[in-house]
Amino acid sequence: xxxxxxxxxxxxxxxxxxxxxxxxxxxxxxxxxxxxxxxxxxxxxxxxxxxxxxxxxxxxxxxxxxxxxxxxxxxxxxxxxxxxxxxxxxxxxxxxxxxxxxxxxxxxxxxxxxxxxxxxxxxxxxxxxxxxxxxxxxxxxxxxxxxxxxxxxxxxxxxxxxxxxxxxxxxxxxxxxxxxxxxxxxxxxxxxxxxxxxxxxxxxxxxxxxxxxxxxxxxxxxxxxxxxxxxxxxxxxxxxxxxxxxxxxxxxxxxxxxxxxxxxxxxxxxxxxxxxxxxxxxxxxxxxxxxxxxxxxxxxxxxxxxxxxxxxxxxxxxxxxxxxxxxxxxxxxxxxxxxxxxxxxxxxxxxxxxxxxxxxxxxxxxxxxxxxxxxxxxxxxxxxxxxxxxxxxxxxxxxxxxxxxxxxxxxxxxxxxxxxxxxxxxxxxxxxxxxxxxxxxxxxxxxxxxxxxxxxxxxxxxxxxxxxxxxxxxxxxxxxxxxxxxxxxxxxxxxxxxxxxxxxxxxxxxxxxxxxxxxxxxxxxxxxxxxxxxxxxxxxxxxxxxxxxxxxxxxxxxxxxxxxxxxxxxxxxxxxxxxxxxxxxxxxxxxxxxxxxxxxxxxxxxxxxxxxxxxxxxxxxxxxxxxxxxxxxxxxxxxxxxxxxxxxxxxxxxxxxxxxxxxxxxxxxxxxxxxxxxxxxxxxxxxxxxxxxxxxxxxxxxxxxxxxxxxxxxxxxxxxxxxxxxxxxxxxxxxxxxxxxxxxxxxxxxxxxxxxxxxxxxxxxxxxxxxxxxxxxxxxxxxxxxxxxxxxxxxxxxxxxxxxxxxxxxxxxxxxxxxxxxxxxxxxxxx
Amino acid sequence: xxxxxxxxxxxxxxxxxxxxxxxxxxxxxxxxxxxxxxxxxxxxxxxxxxxxxxxxxxxxxxxxxxxxxxxxxxxxxxxxxxxxxxxxxxxxxxxxxxxxxxxxxxxxxxxxxxxxxxxxxxxxxxxxxxx
Numbered sequence: 001x002x003x004x005x006x007x008x009x010x011x012x013x014x015x016x017x018x019x020x021x022x023x024x025x026x027x028x029x030x031x032x033x034x035x036x037x038x039x040x041x042x043x044x045x046x047x048x049x050x051x052x053x054x055x056x057x058x059x060x061x062x063x064x065x066x067x068x069x070x071x072x073x074x075x076x077x078x079x080x081x082x083x084x085x086x087x088x089x090x091x092x093x094x095x096x097x098x099x100x101x102x103x104x105x106x107x108x109x110x111x112x113x114x115x116x117x118x119x120x121x122x123x124x125x126x127x128x129x130x131x132x133x134x135x136x137x138x139x140x141x142x143x144x145x146x147x148x149x150x151x152x153x154x155x156x157x158x159x160x161x162x163x164x165x166x167x168x169x170x171x172x173x174x175x176x177x178x179x180x181x182x183x184x185x186x187x188x189x190x191x192x193x194x195x196x197x198x199x200x201x202x203x204x205x206x207x208x209x210x211x212x213x214x215x216x217x218x219x220x221x222x223x224x225x226x227x228x229x230x231x232x233x234x235x236x237x238x239x240x241x242x243x244x245x246x247x248x249x250x251x252x253x254x255x256x257x258x259x260x261x262x263x264x265x266x267x268x269x270x271x272x273x274x275x276x277x278x279x280x281x282x283x284x285x286x287x288x289x290x291x292x293x294x295x296x297x298x299x300x301x302x303x304x305x306x307x308x309x310x311x312x313x314x315x316x317x318x319x320x321x322x323x324x325x326x327x328x329x330x331x332x333x334x335x336x337x338x339x340x341x342x343x344x345x346x347x348x349x350x351x352x353x354x355x356x357x358x359x360x361x362x363x364x365x366x367x368x369x370x371x372x373x374x375x376x377x378x379x380x381x382x383x384x385x386x387x388x389x390x391x392x393x394x395x396x397x398x399x400x401x402x403x404x405x406x407x408x409x410x411x412x413x414x415x416x417x418x419x420x421x422x423x424x425x426x427x428x429x430x431x432x433x434x435x436x437x438x439x440x441x442x443x444x445x446x447x448x449x450x451x452x453x454x455x456x457x458x459x460x461x462x463x464x465x466x467x468x469x470x471x472x473x474x475x476x477x478x479x480x481x482x483x484x485x486x487x488x489x490x491x492x493x494x495x496x497x498x499x500x501x502x503x504x505x506x507x508x509x510x511x512x513x514x515x516x517x518x519x520x521x522x523x524x525x526x527x528x529x530x531x532x533x534x535x536x537x538x539x540x541x542x543x544x545x546x547x548x549x550x551x552x553x554x555x556x557x558x559x560x561x562x563x564x565x566x567x568x569x570x571x572x573x574x575x576x577x578x579x580x581x582x583x584x585x586x587x588x589x590x591x592x593x594x595x596x597x598x599x600x601x602x603x604x605x606x607x608x609x610x611x612x613x614x615x616x617x618x619x620x621x622x623x624x625x626x627x628x629x630x631x632x633x634x635x636x637x638x639x640x641x642x643x644x645x646x647x648x649x650x651x652x653x654x655x656x657x658x659x660x661x662x663x664x665x666x667x668x669x670x671x672x673x674x675x676x677x678x679x680x681x682x683x684x685x686x687x688x689x690x691x692x693x694x695x696x697x698x699x700x701x702x703x704x705x706x707x708x709x710x711x712x713x714x715x716x717x718x719x720x721x722x723x724x725x726x727x728x729x730x731x732x733x734x735x736x737x738x739x740x741x742x743x744x745x746x747x748x749x750x751x752x753x754x755x756x757x758x759x760x761x762x763x764x765x766x767x768x769x770x771x772x773x774x775x776x777x778x779x780x781x782x783x784x785x786x787x788x789x790x791x792x793x794x795x796x797x798x799x800x801x802x803x804x805x806x807x808x809x810x811x812x813x814x815x816x817x818x819x820x821x822x823x824x825x826x827x828x829x830x831x
Numbered sequence: 832x833x834x835x836x837x838x839x840x841x842x843x844x845x846x847x848x849x850x851x852x853x854x855x856x857x858x859x860x861x862x863x864x865x866x867x868x869x870x871x872x873x874x875x876x877x878x879x880x881x882x883x884x885x886x887x888x889x890x891x892x893x894x895x896x897x898x899x900x901x902x903x904x905x906x907x908x909x910x911x912x913x914x915x916x917x918x919x920x921x922x923x924x925x926x927x928x929x930x931x932x933x934x935x936x937x938x939x940x941x942x943x944x945x946x947x948x949x950x951x952x953x954x955x956x957x958x959x960x961x962x
Contacts, residue, residue, distance in 0.1 A: 252915075361835075384850060391858050397851075399860035403874045403925075409857035413850070546932045552911035554892045613917075623919050643913030644887055789889070789913060 003068060003152040006056035007139065009049040010150060013100075014138045016046035017131040024124035028214065036120045040111050043123065046130070047104040054097055057151050058088050067172040069158040070094065070151040076178035076615075083179055086189040090179060092312060093137050093151035095192060100133045102193070102200035110204065114224060115827065121211035122204075128343075129203050132336045136329055149329065178615040181585060181625060187246040191239055195266060198235030199304050202269055204228035205276060206301030206344065209294045213347045218290050218356055222280040225297065227820040229277055232300075234812040236270040241805045252626050252641055254793055255519070256801065259410045261316050264389045265307035271382035272300040278375035282368050288358045289372060296379065298344035303386065305340045309333045315392050365436060370428035377421045384413045415473060418512055422476035425505040426483030432501070433487065448483040455482065459513075463521060463796075473516060480509030500815030507807025514800030518637075524555045525638070525792035527565045556643055559593070560725050561755070561786040568794070572596040575788055578647065585611040587622075591642050591788060606631055608641045610648060622655060624648050636796040644789035676779050677763070681771040687723070689781040691756075694719040695772060701734055707747050710738040716762050716772055720753065725785045729753050733762035733774070748775070756783065861925075864904040868930040875900050875926050875935065879918070887914055898924060898935070908935040917942045 023039035026032070057070070061084050066072040074087040074094075089098040107126045114122055139150025155173070156165050164171055205225045212221035243263065244256035257263060276296030282289040310316050313330045362368040387394060388405045395402025430436060430444055456475040465471055488502035526534070534553040536542050542550040559565060559575035567573045578591040588611035596603040609627040617623045628641035678693055680686050685694040701713040713736040721728040736747040750759040757778045764773035859874055867873035877900040879885075885896035895909040908926055918924075921942035928937035 380846075387850060387854055391854075394854070395858045398855040398858060401861045403859045403861060405854060405857040409854060412853065546934070548931050552893075552936070552938060554911065556892065556913065558889065621919055623917065625917075644889075789887075791913065 002056050002059055002065075003154075006053045006060075006152045007150055009053035009056065010134070010138050010152075011140070013046045013049035013053065014131070014134040016042050016049060017127050017134050020046060021124055021127035021131055024120050024127055028120035028124055031117070031120075036123075039120070039123060039127075043104075043107055043111065043127065047101075047108070050097065050101050050104055050134075054088065054101060057094065057097070058085065060152075061085070061087055064176070066174070066176050067154050067156075067170075068151075069153050069155050072155060072173055072176045074176070074179055076176040079176075079179055082189060083184055086192075087179055089192045089196075090183065091151070093149055095196070096133055096136045097151065098192060099196040099199055100130060100137075102196045103130050103133065103203060106197075106200045106204060110207075113827075117215045117217060118208060118211045118221060118224070121214045122207040125207035125210045126203060129207075129340075132332075132339070135332060146328070148332065180615055181611070181613050182250055184584075185246055185250060187242050187249075191242040191246065194235050194242065195239035198232050198239055198266075199269075201228055201232035201235060202273060202300050202304055204232065205273075205297035206340075209297035210344065210347060212294065213351045216351070216354065218294070219283075219287065222283050222293055223823055223826070226277070226280050226284065227816050227823060229273055229280065229297070229300075230812055230816045230819065233270055233273045233277065234809060234816065236266055236273065237805070237809055237812065240266050240270065241802075241809075245802075248639075248798070249630055250627065252628060252643075252791075254522075254628075254639055254791075256798070259385075259388070259407055261307075261389045261404070262311055264385050265311050268307060268382045268385050268389070269300050269304045271378045271385070272296055272303050275375040275378035275382065276300050278371050278378065282371045282375075286368050287356075288362065288368050289375075290356050291352070292372065292375060294348060294355070296375070298348055299379075302337070302341050302344055303382070305337045306386075307389070309337045310389060316389075365427075365431060365438065365441065367428065367431040370424055370431050373424050374421065374428055377417055377424065381414060381417045381421075384417070385410065415469075419473055419476045422480040422509060422512060425480050425508065426487075429484055429487045429502055429505060433491065445483070448479070448486045452479045452482045463517070470516060470520065474513070477509050477512035477516070480512065481506050484509065497814070497818050500811045500813075500818060502811070503814060504808050504811030507804045507809075507811055509804070510800055510807055511804030514797050514802075514804050517797035518795045518801055522793050522795045523568070524553075525557075525567050525571075525640070525790075525794055526555070527557045527567055528569075530554050530557050531568075556789050556791045559788050559790055560727075562727065563725065564596075566598070567792075570597060570599075572598060573790075575786075575790075577786065578645070578788075586614065587612045589642075589645070589647060591645070593640070593790070595638075604631065606638065606640050610642050610645065622651060632799065634799055636794055637798045638792060638794055640790060640792040642788050643791045646784065646786050646788070676776045678774045678776060679766070679771050680774065681769070684771075688776070688779055690723055690783050691779065692721045692723055693774065693776075694721070699732060701736070705734060706736050707738045709740065710736050710747075711744070712737045714765075716774075718760065718774065720758075720760070722756070722783070722785055727785060731760055733760050735762040735765060735772070750777070755786075756780075863900040863902040864906045864930065864935065865902070867935065868933075870929070872927065872929055877901060877924055877926070879921065879924060880905055881919075898926065906930070906933060906935050908937050910937045910940055915940060915942060 020039050020042040023035055023042060027036035027039055060068055060071050061075055062081070064071065064075070064077055070091055070093060074090045075084055079087070087094070089095045103126065107123065107130075110119070110122055110126065134148075136148045137150055138148045139153060140147040155171070156169050159165060205228060208221045208225040208228075212218055240263070243266070247253070247258070248256040273296075276293060276299075279289045279293035279296050283293045313333045315330075362372070388409055391402050391404050426445075426448070427441070430441060436444065452475065455478045456471070459465070459474050459478065460471055465474065484502045484505040488499050488506065491499050491502060533542070537550050537553055540549050544550050557565065557567070559573065561575050561577055564572045564574040572595075574594045574596075576592040576594055578589045581588050581590060588609055590607050590609050593606045593608075594603055595606060606629045608629040610624055611627065612622045613625040626641045626643065628639055630640075631638040676688060678686050678688060680693060680695045682695050682697060685692050696717040696719060699715045699717055701715045706713040713734070715732040715734050718731050718733065719728055720731060731751045731753065733751045734747070734749055737744055738747060739745070746763070748761040748763045750761045752759045757780070759777045761775040761777075762772060763775045766773065859872070861876050862870065862873050864875060864877075867875055875898070877898040880897040880899050883897035883905070885894075887894045891909075893909050893911045894914045895907060897905055898908045899905045910926070923943035925941040925943070926935060926937040927939040927941075928935060930936075
């Protein structure tokens with residue numbers, strides 16, 4: 001019922017977007033205000049319909065209607081309400097709906113603020129993009145083809161051939177499969193909305209560029225478009241940051257960036273958008289670079305659509321760990337990208353000859369040239385990343401079945417580009433605010449260069465940097481920070497509202513410093529033995545059983561309970577055991593590791609977690625997932641997770657035993673007697689399994705521990721040692737003989753060694769052989785001490801990566817306010 | 832104007848060819864275990880053979896398992912790290928490394944765990960569990 005309405009609303013919205021498009025086109029051609037107003041009303045109606053269908057989907061999710069595939073696939077009964085809500089955009093279809101909704105809101109803003117002559121053509125383009133996005137979710141079944149995949153389809157529609165559906169078409173699962181545990185994170189709740197706000201806002205410069213080509217007014221469009229582009233970039237940057245932070249805190253690859261196609265998918269539009277911002281700034285200041293700002297405004301949106309195509313069409317299926325489910329939208333997505341590209345680039349080329357071009361070339365030492373250089377460098381970097389990400393398509397030129405490029409490809413290209421960018425930002429910023437000749441510029445740069453040299457040399461010496469290339473990079477990064485800071489301080493005195501650009505550039509420099517420190521200078525935390533072993537591997541002295549040299553270093557170490565190990569000659573690390581808990585995830589183990597720095601600073605604890613991933617575990621196979629622990633510090637982070645443990649290994653063995661069909665138990669595996677009697681002389685040591693028992697001597701028992709009427713009461717001092725680890729406990733079990741109603745009884749209270757699940761009783765004395773008898777329960781022949789495998793890394797200055805990102809965000813925000821305010825002021829003065 | 836355009840075009844051509852050359856070198860092609868034995872570094876796609884022995888050895892500090900490539904060759908794979916998250920659920924594995932004496936030494940391993948449960952059999956299992 002609700003779903004019928006949901007589908008109807010979606011179809012209505014789809015039609016409305018088409019109608020709105022038609023009205024806006026008409027209004028643009030006829031320049032008729034009242035037709036444009038009708039278009040606005042249709043736009044509003046379309047928004048209402050999208051809102052209603054989203055509400056319907058959220059209602060189905062909240063009320064657990066598992067007959068719907070989307071509800072079943074992304075939620076379960078035990079899911080918290082906030083995650084039920086975020087499941088709305090957890091899947092491919094819902095995320096399209098969120099994107100559409102964000103686009104609608106942005107459209108409302110455009111209707112309110114855009115002036116003639118741009119409003120109608122801009123809204124036409126907005127409606128066109130909405131039309132394409134809505135086509136992905138309408139789910140119309142035309143006989144010859146299917147348009148889109150609706151989130152409201154039932155399980156029966158999704159898998160009509162499944163046997164249980166054929167047996168019972170009305171089958172409703174009792175529970176859903178639930179949300180992936182990795183995604184149950186507050187970061188992941190806000191990440192998608194922010195990214196789609198960014199995508200939606202990046203449509204605006206595209207729409208303005210088309211409108212400008214349409215109306216042949218090439219100068220004015222950037223004024224309203226610039227704040228939107230800045231805001232879109234701020235959103236994308238925030239989303240990229242949230243994604244990186246989430247990956248760092250949640251995943252076990254140990255970093256915030258992996259050049260994964262999905263990550264690149266949001267980075268490239270950001271780079272192109274930033275290139276566009278640079279071009280627009282030149283155009284605004286100096287009436288130049290019209291071609292570049294139009295081109296980048298178009299390209300930024302085209303890359304968004306292109307990357308959407310890559311990640312959602314199934315093209316990247318082999319390459320990305322987190323590409324979306326292939327919904328069979330390949331054809332539709334391809335049409336989307338082709339139409340956007342041909343409309344944008346085609347229109348651009350069609351008008352190319354009419355576009356204003358400057359009368360004479362800019363000088364090398366001018367703000368125009370430098371800003372344009374920045375813009376080109378950003379574009380080139382974006383281009384390189386697009387080539388890399390497109391390897392399943394472009395790679396076919398080279399090999400039949402292409403793999404993604406090595407990470408090295410991205411690093412090799414981005415590093416030199418970043419260095420040139422870094423140097424250009426400083427010169428660009430100096431020239432931006434004041435005209436300079438070579439001499440005057442050199443004069444201005446002396447101080448910043450001196451400070452940069454000092455900072456760079458200090459960094460190189462303290463950080464023990466040996467690589468010349470890295471030295472240049474570090475110098476360039478410091479130069480960016482210091483040079484731009486110099487400009488910022490002089491601006492602060494004049495006009496603090498204008499510091500946006502310098503703040504972003506300082507942030508960029510800080511980001512470069514943070515990236516190199518935290519990636520190249522990450523060191524694994526290891527114990528001495530493993531470190532020595534790795535040194536032997538590096539020297540080529542280790543061979544495997546087949547005689548081949550081992551080349552892979554070991555980057556983890558083992559800890560046994562309560563046995564401290566010295567790690568990296570800096571910390572005494574002790575594994576102190578784990579707690580089992582059912583909150584927030586059933587079956588979760590919280591491991592406790594104590595770090596004691598040997599320089600005497602205060603100890604700290606780290607508590608990584610391991611938990612069974614319920615959504616993907618089944619009765620006969622638990623899939624264990626790790627949740628790393630990150631200790632954030634100003635100068636370095638410690639990143640650590642438990643890669644294996646005795647508990648997990650035992651649970652897996654238990655499961656394997658249970659699952660062995662008609663399990664045949666080998667002799668001796670189960671019938672090991674649980675109780676053992678050990679006869680032992682004073683001073684003697686007896687081995688039992690992995691344990692040894694040493695009887696030191698008798699000690700007198702205290703009166704109050706003895707029963708009444710005791711005749712003999714004595715304790716034995718026993719040392720129980722777990723031989724493989726050398727852990728030992730001293731126990732003093734009691735033996736007493738007392739009389740009750742004329743009869744003699746012995747009294748042997750058991751003493752428990754909790755950690756080994758063992759208890760010991762002193763049950764007899766043999767005076768004739770001068771020995772005693774111990775009865776030991778729970779002595780396990782296969783016993784091993786609790787242990788964990790730890791993967792840990794020390795990452796210097798991750799904090800600086802975040803600092804750089806925050807500065808970039810701050811700079812963008814300042815610029816948005818400045819440009820937005822000016823735009824409003826000019827509008828008011830015009831009205 | 833003229834020489835500037837020529838320089839610009841040359842720069843673009845040079846840059847693009849360098850980029851494509853480097854790109855071509857940094858990608859590789861997916862092969863099977865047979866082909867991998869005569870190459871240095873290879874990418875092999877396959878699936879986990881869960882019937883053969885697998886597990887993490889604490890002595891050798893490596894995870895080993897058997898993998899069947901797309902042409903049906905089964906080989907032992909060793910991976911010098913703990914068993915990755917999602918290993919069992921992966922519908923497809925990509926191992927990157929080299930073949931030595933019929934054992935594949937992986938330096939990297941990618942798990943493909945795309946859609947959670949597009950596989951209807953999973954639902955069936957759920958269904959029978961409840962009835």
